[in-house]
Amino acid sequence: MDIAETRALRADARRRWTLAMPAVTIITLFSILPLLVVVVYSFLTPGDYGNVKWIWSTEGWFQVLFQRDIFDDTVTLSDAHLTILGRSVTLSLITTLITLFLGVPTAWFIATRPARQRAFWLFLITIPFWTNLLVRTIAVQEMIRSEGLINRLLLWLGAIDAPIQMMYTNFAILVGMAYVFLPLMVLPVYAAIERFDFRLAEAGYDLYASRLYCLRKVVLPQVKAGIIAGSILVFVPSLGAYVTPRIMGGGKSMMLGNLIEMQFGQGRNWPLGAALSLALTALVLVALVWYTRLTTGERRHG
Amino acid sequence: MDKRAFNIRHLPGATALAITCFVILYIPMVILIVNSLNAGKSISVWEGISLRWYGTALQNEGFLNAATTSLILASTAALVATVTATMAALATTRTKSFRGEGTINLVLNQPLMVPEIVLAIALLIILAQVKQITGYNGLGWLIIAHSAFCIPFAYMPIRARLQGMDLTLETAAADLYASRFYTFRKVTLPLLAPAVLAGFMLAFVVSLDDVVMSEFLKSPGQDTLPTYLLGQLKRNLTSEIYAISSLLLLISVLIVAGSWALTRKKT
């Protein structure tokens, strides 16, 4: 490569970096740097009226899982925190399963419609996807609250005598999250199924496979990547959900997001809030790494 | 094994579940709209159809302020996000190999990898100090924060379009004596326009919908539509809330439909 060529390439690279600079700067300053600040804050001491005192302390991290008895200083596991952590992971997993159960057939349905119809069904599933999270949570709350549709329907049918208290329970949070995140499962699964060449399945059937065998051995491996992507798209936001658990669970049933928020509100324990946030991020990263490993594993076999 | 007419596309039960799913998705939203049209004062008693709650909402100063704030915030954030994302997409595509590409992509997608609440409190921490130091409590902070997490949403469709664009077109333009700027103006930009618009609309909707970031970062007295709604919810459930929610619903539907129409039209 001669000098002129190298010089041209370097000028080109410089030009590209300059173009990308504004976007990169904004995100670095307002998205990446703040996270580093969170790490720092997780090792400080809570201030008297919120915020922090610049004194090193590991109490924040300690309090994530443990609590100290105020009288005799014994260390025990923080039941409240563990419950919330457990609830977050469990509810997120169940939400993922529910959305899988409903979402995959829906994606299949849309993908197997004739081409002209497909745009219509896709449009139908996209609308909830882009509708305000808060609005949809309000809508689902309307369904299950004491004077909501379901209770009224059951009362009218005579199946129950008094309205069932469904709000402010784990169940409510589950219903809320499943409702709100359902479109997130459908879209990636749909993309994977749509990409699938159905003639492969027909070839399988031609070779005497039963429908179930065909599904298992031919269709499923191809669609797996979409299912995994959808699961992650549901699981990760569920773990960090704030709005939905707040509205559906009230103050009684909290998830990790609500617990974190509390530390910056009435709890006045910013370091704990910071530590909890990092714990949440760690959980999310674990899920993402697991996802990457699953999908690259697939690519290696495929 | 008899080979009867077999259609692998037909999965027993899939259609039933799918229709159930659609019904489940839409009934709550429909009920919401229906409730917003309740003429009666109480949300539990139906008294006929009326638009009164929309009227009440539109006269409510709190609501109007929040709506204005949301619109200004969403437009500005989406504009900043779209312009910077377009520049970044131009930088990372249409090249055989460019050493910074991976890093830039990673950075630009970073907001999507971290839970929103973590980002929100991270910015809360920083802004708490900065607001104290500078004394500036205006909308600017929210605008920049929104821009940051809107960038990935604008970046994706624009980058996808650029990657799918025929590279020889720009080569041909250069061959025909066009300067770099002329090529951009006459060839690249017109072809990119639908994707840029789609990116803008996506960023707009994402900003408009945001609850968590706005709730944590707003200064006292500031409200976006979602935070206003959240505040109202804390007090009591009134039909006005349904009206506001329905309005938000309508806006989202319109924007999605518009974005849809734009992407369908592309040749």
Next chain:
Amino acid sequence: MLEIRNLTKSFGAGATAVTALHEVAFSIAEGEFFTLLGPSGCGKTTLLRLIAGFEPPTGGALVLDGRDVAHLPPNKRPVNTVFQNYALFPHMTVAENVGFALGAQGRPRSEIAETVERMLALVQLDHLAHRKSAELSGGQQQRVALARALAPKPRILLLDEPLSALDMKLRKEMQVELKRLQQETGLTFIFVTHDQEEALTMSDRIAVMSGGRIQQIASPRDLYDHPSNSFVAGFIGESNFLDARCAGGKLFAQGAELEVDHADGPITLMVRPEHVVLGTAQGLTLRAKVETLVYFGTDTHVHLTLPDGARLVARVQNALRGGAPCAEGDTLTVSLPADALRLLPKDA
């Protein structure tokens, strides 16, 4: 007017470097229809891209009208390209496409309109001026690409396998069209193709390339009649190759000998199938056995085997009367006339 001096192009660096062009050198005269011919990977497209300016050379010079343009960007060279996939701007009409270069050069609108009209008339597409380019057929898009490249009156027009996407009939029509255009405009055309028949019918001169090097540059007739090596002989038209040896003013092949004026040593003997004579004639006389006859309507290909197992194909024009020239299994005398023999250097 275009002089290519020791042009080299390598991709990559160090151990993985790939040299696409090795010190290529030749000249092209004004108004020539010059073709770069060769199989895929021979470097013809790379050479074209270097002339157009889409890549800088690794070494050497490109002298156009006395000026070295090797490091000028494409938009500063008076050279225009017709791309293989046409690269028409899909969001512009035909007229806008054709006028693009003039607009980029900042010409006044009236001049652009007038030139566009002239160009469209030249390629017979005036009635489609306001259609979107995406709506046209392949052949029409091709002509728009041509008009677009011709509009700014370049010194050289480069055509990168422009006919490869067309069906046979359209292809033949366009070959005639292109030749006509070139003669009418008097411009220098540099045409790239892998189709030797296309090159033979259209070109003033052809450069046969292989492995990044020029094998031979000559007129179509000279290339066919006097190929300089076995690659050119094999690439253009059909050929028979036989191992032979020269010693003491004589040629020895297949047990026969002939007086020749050639240096001693091993050579490759080449003879075109249509020059092989079934029967006795002046030249190299051999005994051969007929393996198969393949009927081609206008002629018959006779596949022969020679004493040492080598193959020979003779092309015999079918007579009006008399049936086949011979039968399968026949043993007969075959002659290779002295003036039809080409003595080519033996490949390494």
